[in-house]
Each structure stands twice: as structure tokens, then as C-alpha cells.
Amino acid sequence: MTNRPPLDVRRLRQDFPLLAADPSLHYLDSAASSQTPVQVLEAMDNYYRHFRANVHRGMYRASETASVRFEEVRRKAADLIGAHEEEIVFTRGTTESLNVLAIALTRKLGPGDEVCLSALEHHANLVPWQMAAKVRGFALKVLPLDTEGRLDLEAARTLIGPRTKVVSVAHVSNVLGTIVPVQEVAALAHAQGALCVVDAAQSVGHLPIDVRRLEIDFLAFSGHKALGPTGTGVLWGRKSLLDGLEPVFYGGDMIQEVFWDRATWNETPWKFEAGTPDVGGIIGLGAACDYLRLVGVEVIRRHELELLAYALDKLRAVPGVKLLGPARAEERSGAISFSVAGVHPHDLATVLDTENVAIRAGHHCAMPLLRDLGLIEGTARASLHLYSVPEDIDALITGIAKAQKIFRV
Ligand SMILES: Cc1ncc(COP(=O)(O)O)c(C=O)c1O
Incomplete structure (x- = not known):
């Protein structure tokens, strides 16, 4: 290769x-949005022209084809980041993925707990945690940068401590271009029993990524910055961790059984995907993953x-x-x-x-x-x-x- x-x-x-x-x-x-190759447009067009139907529900050919094509994108997205397909949750983009994590990972946090972010975060990896901190009462800590805009790992080592429950950092700064050594950050987080979330909006499609080698726990990215369509994204998490999280959105498709007074959840990753997804968009995202892999x-x-x-x-x-x-x-x-x-x-x-x-x-x-x-x-x-x-x-x-x-x- x-x-x-x-x-x-x-x-x-x-x-x-x-x-x-x-x-x-x-x-x-x-960095705001990539261009989209014709192969992605054709994949979406093909869906709308030839098997336009909802996924997971229909017992007829178009719906079955749509479901198969939709589901195979999990493998394509997983291959791009070194993950397993059952760990790929489809979202509308990095922002939605990070909002889901900021809610789902902080439900049990409270005063005395801390979440660490870096000083180069996009609002998408800051405001959701701020809001969760307001609701739950935990504290937010900001890991500083050095004079060249690199993460100050020495400072991070002292700030990530026993109170830290989550460390969430950008892989690449959309402002400074800095590549953050997320493997080192994850090691610091894990040494304290904390989880490591990576905002990969600016790195997927630009840097080879292997989530297992990086030893991180969650990763978020957007389709539209990685040659795919707007309104598509991925939330990746380790299967065991996703299994242990409660969903954030509720409704159709994410349930297993529903009674008047309660419901049980579908398996990972579907329990995080309530409602009709952007089927055509996700199929386009699959074509973008193919394109990136081919190049x-x-x-x-x-x-x-x-x-x-x-x-x-x-x-x-x-x-x-x-x-x-x-x-x-x-x-x-x-x-x-x-x-x-x-x-x-x-x-x-x-x-x-x-x-x-x-x-x-x-x-x-x-x-x-x-x-x-x-x-x-x-x-x-x-x-x-x-x-x-x-x-x-x-x-x-x-x-x-x-x-x-x-x-x-
Ligand atoms: C580092 C980073 N994180 C998150 C986002 C948000 O991505 P989206 O708007 O696709 O959800 C961006 C977009 O510019 C970004 O650069």
C-alpha cells in the first residue's frame, strides 16, 4: 500500500x-466542506432511481436492496478507520455524533467529576460538553497549547487526573492544522480510567486512521468533509462501550419491544439510530469511502x-x-x-x-x-x-x- x-x-x-x-x-x-466526486453522486442517484424505499422495514425488493446497500456502508466506513462494522453508528455529522456522546457519556457524572477538552476545539466539541456540564454539575478542563499551537502534553499529564472521566479532543485542528497526538492523549486518559473521544472531522480522508492502533474509545466524523454528501456522519465506538450506553434519540427502528409504559432497545448500532436515516446520503457516504480507499x-x-x-x-x-x-x-x-x-x-x-x-x-x-x-x-x-x-x-x-x-x- x-x-x-x-x-x-x-x-x-x-x-x-x-x-x-x-x-x-x-x-x-x-476544511469547511470537501468537493464530491461523481461516483458519490451516481451512487445516490442510483438509489433514488432504482431502489428508492425505506430501510429495515419493507418485505419487497426495493426496500431489501436499499437495506442491503445501506448496511454495507458500515463495513466501508469501518474499513476506513480500522473498526468493526457493528461499531459504526450513522449520524448527520460530527456535530450530532459529539452531541450524542456528550449526553450519553455524562449521564452518571456529577460534581467532582471532570471532562477534559483541548484549547483548539471546534464549538462542536465544546458546547455539547458545556451543556452537559450545566445539567450534571461536572467541571470542564481545557488542556492548553504550546506557543506553536501544539497540545502541551506535559500540561495534559497534570490536568488529566483521577477526577477525569472523559477526554475529548480534535485529531486535527480546523484552525491551526495541528495534528494532535491522540494516541498519547488516550494513554493519559486510560491511565486515569477515563475514556477518550476523538473529533476526526478534519482527519478522516486526510490521515490514515486506525482506531485500534490509536487505542481510542470513540471517534466522530462527517461525510461532507470526506468527499461524501452533506447531512451524513459516523459515530464510532468500541462495541463493549456502545453496548453499555443508553440511546439518546428515541422512536422507530431503535427499539426491540414497545409497551404502553416502556420499551426495550435494539442492538448496537441500531439502538442509536432512531427514525428514518438519510438512506441515499449514507449510500453516497459508502461511495466516498470506496473512493478514498481506491486512491x-x-x-x-x-x-x-x-x-x-x-x-x-x-x-x-x-x-x-x-x-x-x-x-x-x-x-x-x-x-x-x-x-x-x-x-x-x-x-x-x-x-x-x-x-x-x-x-x-x-x-x-x-x-x-x-x-x-x-x-x-x-x-x-x-x-x-x-x-x-x-x-x-x-x-x-x-x-x-x-x-x-x-x-x-
Ligand atoms: C474539527 C471540527 N469538528 C467538528 C466540526 C463540525 O462538523 P459538522 O459541521 O460537519 O458537524 C468541524 C467542522 O468544521 C470541524 O472542523
Whole structure:
């Protein structure tokens, strides 16, 4: 697998309708949402045209086909992260997966207990825990970063203690690009008898992931950031842990038996999937997993790393540009935040749009981090995926120069 040839990016870009239709588009916002290959669109279209029916209920051909195609996505998603298929719970995305965990894992917590998060969390891995803390009375602790935006493992070692019940961290920061050493974090959590949750929204499809090698307990990711459709996601958990958790959503499909005064639950993973799922979307997610596996996530990582190093070098050479996050490309994934002296990030994004360069500007749903960094007005962020090319970075650099000229800085 590791000897696979490098990506044929030019050819592969033809799979992505937006990029194929407009070769002048420099799409540098994959951390917000990736592009979707035609194979994913075709898989969804095939469902809607040829076996459009609800899953798990029908005794007729279309429903049976839909159920089989839907269920086989568990194996595809499991293969992508080194898990077992019965451990894959389908959700609407990382946010929903983390909300489920923040409720389900804290039901028995109370005053005196602690949940640890890192200082680089997206709101999706902060606000659900804040709300649970309010209801249950446990405390939230924030694991600090060092000056380069890396998790301070020494500080983590002292903060994760006997009161800690859950440690929930992002695998990759959507702001700083930092890769968090989740294996080490999980070891610190387990040494204290705590569970380790990983928000993999920015790492699935970018970094090879093996949940068993990482020795973590739960992982969340979104389909739409990993070449799949919007509104789809995964919550992975160790089977024994999922078995021990009460569901969070109730209704059809997640039950075994229902009486007027009580109900019993279906098995894992179905007990966490109440109601009709996004059948077409999940089938699309399966096609995205196939696409990633076919290309090879380790090949994607190699490509992104090369491009990342190129982008960091180019940006560093621009006067007035300040880069955030670790200096070494190897310690990062493909989200590159920066500020340009004298140009508001929103103005920069607007000028870049006139050059057909799509970036994100703002607080990136990580307000506490940006406040800590003294950058509450936000940053500009360019982010990569397997279809990104050096020309995208060159166009970004040209656009920055144009903005500097307009704003006379
Ligand atoms: C690190 C991280 N966590 C969670 C999320 C939330 O993902 P979603 O909006 O797909 O639920 C994002 C989205 O940007 C993210 O970057």
C-alpha cells in the first residue's frame, strides 16, 4: 500500500464536477466542506432511481436492496478507520455524533467529576460538553497549547487526573492544522480510567486512521468533509462501550419491544439510530469511502503534505503574512490559517473571490481559541484536499498581493 504511485491529480480532478466545470476555480475551503466526486453522486442517484424505499422495514425488493446497500456502508466506513462494522453508528455529522456522546457519556457524572477538552476545539466539541456540564454539575478542563499551537502534553499529564472521566479532543485542528497526538492523549486518559473521544472531522480522508492502533474509545466524523454528501456522519465506538450506553434519540427502528409504559432497545448500532436515516446520503457516504480507499488515504496524505510544505514556504515569503500553527508541515494537516497585516480576513476573502480563489474567513467555529490567540476578528484559512494543486496556492499568493495593493499595505 505504501508503495502506491503519487496521485494523478489532473485526472482525478475530472471526477469532481465543480472543478471539472471550472478549471479556473481554486477551491481552498475543503476544511469547511470537501468537493464530491461523481461516483458519490451516481451512487445516490442510483438509489433514488432504482431502489428508492425505506430501510429495515419493507418485505419487497426495493426496500431489501436499499437495506442491503445501506448496511454495507458500515463495513466501508469501518474499513476506513480500522473498526468493526457493528461499531459504526450513522449520524448527520460530527456535530450530532459529539452531541450524542456528550449526553450519553455524562449521564452518571456529577460534581467532582471532570471532562477534559483541548484549547483548539471546534464549538462542536465544546458546547455539547458545556451543556452537559450545566445539567450534571461536572467541571470542564481545557488542556492548553504550546506557543506553536501544539497540545502541551506535559500540561495534559497534570490536568488529566483521577477526577477525569472523559477526554475529548480534535485529531486535527480546523484552525491551526495541528495534528494532535491522540494516541498519547488516550494513554493519559486510560491511565486515569477515563475514556477518550476523538473529533476526526478534519482527519478522516486526510490521515490514515486506525482506531485500534490509536487505542481510542470513540471517534466522530462527517461525510461532507470526506468527499461524501452533506447531512451524513459516523459515530464510532468500541462495541463493549456502545453496548453499555443508553440511546439518546428515541422512536422507530431503535427499539426491540414497545409497551404502553416502556420499551426495550435494539442492538448496537441500531439502538442509536432512531427514525428514518438519510438512506441515499449514507449510500453516497459508502461511495466516498470506496473512493478514498481506491486512491489510498496514505497517498492523499503524501500529496497534501507536499502541497502543505509548498504553501507554508510561499506564504512565509509574503511580507505582512502571519502564519498560525506548527512551523513543521509534518506536524500539520491541510488547514492553513493566516492573517495579512492591514487587511481584514473578510476583505481578503472577498478580494480572493474576485480571483476565483475560495477560502474561508472568520472564527472557524473556534471562538475561544481565536480569543486566546488575540485574533477574535478571525483569520483567513486556506485548506487542502486530494484535488488541490500548486496552482491553487499560486493563485492564493497572487490574490493576497492584490488585496495588499487595494488596501495599500
Ligand atoms: C474539527 C471540527 N469538528 C467538528 C466540526 C463540525 O462538523 P459538522 O459541521 O460537519 O458537524 C468541524 C467542522 O468544521 C470541524 O472542523
